[in-house]
Amino acid sequence: MNLNFSDMTLKIKFNELNHDEYIFYIDNHKKYKDFNTLGLYRSIIENDKLSLPEKIATRDYAHKSFKKSFDFLQLKDPKTFVDVSSLGINLTKADERKMWDDVIKNQQIILNDKRIKHRNFGTHSKHDCPYDDCIYKGLMVRPSSRLAWGSMHFDSDKSRYQQKAKSDRRKMDRKREQVIISDQIDN
Ligand SMILES: [Zn+2]
Known part of the structure; x- marks a missing residue:
């Protein structure tokens, strides 16, 4: 990669x-x-x-x-x-x-x-999804982040995400995010 x-x-x-x-x-x-x-x-x-x-x-x-x-x-x-x-x-x-x-x-x-x-720090908004017990509730995320609730919940239901799809999802999102990694850190 x-x-x-x-x-x-x-x-x-x-x-x-x-x-x-x-x-x-x-x-x-x-x-x-x-x-x-x-x-x-x-x-x-x-x-x-x-x-x-x-x-x-x-x-x-x-x-x-x-x-x-x-x-x-x-x-x-x-x-x-x-x-x-x-x-x-x-x-x-x-x-x-x-x-x-x-x-x-x-x-x-x-x-x-x-x-x-x-x-x-770019634009952040709260991860605010319909799941009351969602572990990311209230988390500040970038709209493009894999933790933005749309990209997290739309194409897989929550239980599936919490069980097996984690690493696959991470790999997929990683590709998309590579473009923005370089300007994410400015120390
Ligand atoms: Zn959520």
Whole structure:
């Protein structure tokens, strides 16, 4: 899969790196003007070369340099934020609910931060679907996001989504979203 990195000064695909290579590029990230932290975190989820302990170690190592950018993902790409945060953890339904509630709270904190207000975060609107128990209810999302309720609920009913379609859906949406990834992060 082409993640667009190879066209730019960073001639690698994050999702094909092994753990040592991640460490190298994280250590040297300042040399690459197109280093994309959102792409980095997303790739940890997708990378087939990393074992689960390596994924966790890579994430923790990335946090040393990019924790602040990572926290912004709650607004920019909340699904990736939750997926990366919960690596290796078997979330109960209650855990998952709590995690999304925290994301929704933190989104407001980020949006209310005066310093942040002047930065371009694009247009967000609330995920507001007809399902009373929807885990994304109240979540701020971009209209183009795979978490916008239209793209999430229209073509698959909720139970199907919650069971098996997750990864397929993610792959499909990933393709569509590649176009906008590059301007989603501006640190
Ligand atoms: Zn919903």
